[in-house]
Amino acid sequence: MSTSTGTPAPPSTAGRPGPSPRSRFASRGTRGREGLWGWLFVSPMVLGLGLFMALPIVMAAWVSLLNWDGQSNPFTPDADFVGLANYRSLLAEDGLARTLLATSLRNNTYYVLLTVPLQTALSLTLAIVVNQRMLRGRSMLRTTFYFPSVTSSIAVCTVFLFLFQGSGAVNQLLGYVGVKGPNWFADPRGVLWVLLEAAGVIDGEKPGGFLAEHRLMGLPWSEWLAGPSVAMCTLILLAVWTTSGTFMLIFLAALQNIPRELEEAAALDGAARRHVLRHVLLPALRPVMFLVTTLGLIATWQVFDQVYVLGQGDPANTTLTPAFLSYSYGFDNAEFGQGAAISFVLLAIVLLMTGVQRVLLRERGSRRPRRARGRQAQDTPEKGAVRAHD
Amino acid sequence: MRTTDAEGTGTETTVPGTNGNGTAGTGGAGTSGAVTGSAAAGKAARAGRRKQAAAAEERPVLARFPRPARLAGYTLLLAFALLYALPFLIQVATSFKTDPEAASRPLSLLPEAPTTAVFEKLSGSGEAGDGVPFTRWLGNSTLVTVVVTLGRVLFDSAAGYALARLRFRGRALLVTFVIAVMAVPPVVLLIPKFLVLNTLGIFDTYTGMIVPLLFDAAGIFIMKQFFESIPREVEEAARIDGAGIGRIFWYVVLPMSRPALITVTLLSFQGSWNEFTHFLVATQSSDYETLTTGLARFVSGGLGAGTQYPLKLGAALLSTIPVAVLFFCFQRYFIRGANAGAVKE
Numbered sequence: 001m002s003t004s005t006g007t008p009a010p011p012s013t014a015g016r017p018g019p020s021p022r023s024r025f026a027s028r029g030t031r032g033r034e035g036l037w038g039w040l041f042v043s044p045m046v047l048g049l050g051l052f053m054a055l056p057i058v059m060a061a062w063v064s065l066l067n068w069d070g071q072s073n074p075f076t077p078d079a080d081f082v083g084l085a086n087y088r089s090l091l092a093e094d095g096l097a098r099t100l101l102a103t104s105l106r107n108n109t110y111y112v113l114l115t116v117p118l119q120t121a122l123s124l125t126l127a128i129v130v131n132q133r134m135l136r137g138r139s140m141l142r143t144t145f146y147f148p149s150v151t152s153s154i155a156v157c158t159v160f161l162f163l164f165q166g167s168g169a170v171n172q173l174l175g176y177v178g179v180k181g182p183n184w185f186a187d188p189r190g191v192l193w194v195l196l197e198a199a200g201v202i203d204g205e206k207p208g209g210f211l212a213e214h215r216l217m218g219l220p221w222s223e224w225l226a227g228p229s230v231a232m233c234t235l236i237l238l239a240v241w242t243t244s245g246t247f248m249l250i251f252l253a254a255l256q257n258i259p260r261e262l263e264e265a266a267a268l269d270g271a272a273r274r275h276v277l278r279h280v281l282l283p284a285l286r287p288v289m290f291l292v293t294t295l296g297l298i299a300t301w302q303v304f305d306q307v308y309v310l311g312q313g314d315p316a317n318t319t320l321t322p323a324f325l326s327y328s329y330g331f332d333n334a335e336f337g338q339g340a341a342i343s344f345v346l347l348a349i350v351l352l353m354t355g356v357q358r359v360l361l362r363e364r365g366s367r368r369p370r371r372a373r374g375r376q377a378q379d380t381p382e383k384g385a386v387r388a389h390d
Numbered sequence: 391m392r393t394t395d396a397e398g399t400g401t402e403t404t405v406p407g408t409n410g411n412g413t414a415g416t417g418g419a420g421t422s423g424a425v426t427g428s429a430a431a432g433k434a435a436r437a438g439r440r441k442q443a444a445a446a447e448e449r450p451v452l453a454r455f456p457r458p459a460r461l462a463g464y465t466l467l468l469a470f471a472l473l474y475a476l477p478f479l480i481q482v483a484t485s486f487k488t489d490p491e492a493a494s495r496p497l498s499l500l501p502e503a504p505t506t507a508v509f510e511k512l513s514g515s516g517e518a519g520d521g522v523p524f525t526r527w528l529g530n531s532t533l534v535t536v537v538v539t540l541g542r543v544l545f546d547s548a549a550g551y552a553l554a555r556l557r558f559r560g561r562a563l564l565v566t567f568v569i570a571v572m573a574v575p576p577v578v579l580l581i582p583k584f585l586v587l588n589t590l591g592i593f594d595t596y597t598g599m600i601v602p603l604l605f606d607a608a609g610i611f612i613m614k615q616f617f618e619s620i621p622r623e624v625e626e627a628a629r630i631d632g633a634g635i636g637r638i639f640w641y642v643v644l645p646m647s648r649p650a651l652i653t654v655t656l657l658s659f660q661g662s663w664n665e666f667t668h669f670l671v672a673t674q675s676s677d678y679e680t681l682t683t684g685l686a687r688f689v690s691g692g693l694g695a696g697t698q699y700p701l702k703l704g705a706a707l708l709s710t711i712p713v714a715v716l717f718f719c720f721q722r723y724f725i726r727g728a729n730a731g732a733v734k735e
Contacts, residue, residue, distance in 0.1 A: 037635040038558030045549035046564065048605030053571045056582030063585060075589070129467060136464075143721060144471045147478070150717045150724060152664035154682045155706035158689050159481045162496070162699050169480055169496040241474070249728040302577035305666050309686050323577040330581045331671070343578045350575045 064340035070330070086341035097338060101345070102219040104320045108301060110228035111321070115239045116296040123244040123292065127251035128281070142252070146245035156242055157309035161185070164234050184234045188316035190226025191233060229318030235306050243299070247292045254288040255281070290357070297353045301346065322346045485509075485704035492699045508704035523676070524705055527684035531663060531709070534599050534680060538662040539655055541604040546654050547647065550613025551639055555625070565614075572607040577667065584671045598672045599680075603662055609654045612727075616650035617643065649723070656720055657727045660713050681709040 059075075064087070067080040089097045129135070130142050148156060163169045164184040171181030182194075214221050228236060258281065266276045282289075304323040307313065313320035313328070322342055330339030455463065479499055484492050485508050487501045495502070512524040552558070553565055583602065584593070592598035620643065628642045644651070666682040673683065689702050717724055 034556045035558035038552045038556035041548040041552035052602040056586045059585045060582035144474050154686045155710045158706040172497045253729045339581045347578045
């Protein structure tokens, strides 16, 4: 057996100048033992991850086909097999389950649509600001912005509950500038209707007009279009506030990886600050932007802790999310089959989001460099460097 | 530092201000012109000096913002930083207030009549008083966190080392498996996890709380990434000296891996201390309540009786302190951990 085919180089060595003859000799001698040690080292992890991450999914897939109340053993032939009924009641049949799912999807969609752009924009801005070399107190600021991210979500929710009470600190602050704040956590009105009413466009008593007559998935259009409720807005604020620090750090690391020469060359060419930002920094940050929005999308579709503490779906189900609905069906109503089915709907959404974003980014990624090259031919060296960087 | 800067800026901010108003205002043209002249001269001189100093140290790529813009920027930034810090300051202040004061003056940072009643109540043994068994929560949280952290550091580094260095059949497949597991949204696993714990008969036990948390794909990935950055020569030298794989791992590789080990330790500590959803589905009886599940039930109204905001905020404050202390001591490791999220791509 020839050495080169007998021991395929592991992927990790691909970037290195291949192993020396001596090391190859040594590793051949201990190869059998390496296999043994390798499996010894990974076996706890394989067992654990398999048992508590992979197996649960298989079990839940089965339970989502059952009518199970959490008492008996669901893995016996006596189990009440109902086929796809749990999914049908969620997606196809008119009823409470479908209306609740539609409501939770509506809520979470608005939550995602507002939270992800806000947290990405805010964290990017913070990162660019904190990255200024001449800024005083940079590390102090960085610590301040990051600290909310490391604390427990429950503890932070407790603080927000206090701050956003009807007569709480936030409303008192708003009072100083002459604004009468809403009763945040108890206000189920959709923000869009509130704004339109304030502008005098619609009648606040029955917003939506004829839209209230027609329904999609058992939920009137006036509800679909209402925007996040005032209560949901506090959850959005909370999410932006707690996550922007983490994402700021990710952006910051990427900014510090951008070669300084790039900015200097642009500055020498007389580029204004915003041009440097637009044509040097942002293109170089694109992969990180993708990472941050993907992480944001995945996380915001899973919002749970905040919902649990700040109202459990109240007021009027406007803070209900699919994750909480799934939990609530299982643990409050003892309808675990229905709850498991909701988790799979949620899983499908999260996977779909990630997939769509991947495709979108791949398309844009292949088109982008060509366009940029066409537009500014004179600074090709930097552009080349940017592309090499990402 | 900052005050001198602000004073220096103060004289100059008036310049564009008066110029801007000059078009609308009447008279005073002479004085404003004089101010502009002297300030411009001073600005030029200062700019020259600054240029030299900057060239000597680290020079900014672009010209600095003009002073008024800079002052406005600092003000805005400080206001923003306050937005991030204020909730915690209010939390601290409120936990020293009485219930009526917390309700009537929610914004004040100085309690009128500071009281430590909240902390006495919380440290009081167990069920007495308000039914907030804080010491029990604390004990459970501590137990779980310590065991989980120790276990994770061990398993993560062992698995990470095997995936980074050891050659064995199925390794590439395992790496894919770890990445796939990281992609599973944890909230989707709420009911599934309960199913497994229930089937294994460890629902509502410490075992059920601890064991599933021991396995953490992200930590494995951090360790794997780090081990791959260590030069192989060190291990090979030890191997030639006759050391076996176990010895090399324990006596050569691990001591070299301090930064990664600290990162994983801190992340594990923070993760299990702040863990909520797993404990929520893994336990039922109040005996197993941790700081997170206990506090969540208390706050969301499970323990009844009034608003009691000082008590709630005090409990939340105490539960934040351990992670906060670690954070301020080991900030750069936390930052590395935050960026380890980027590793997934």
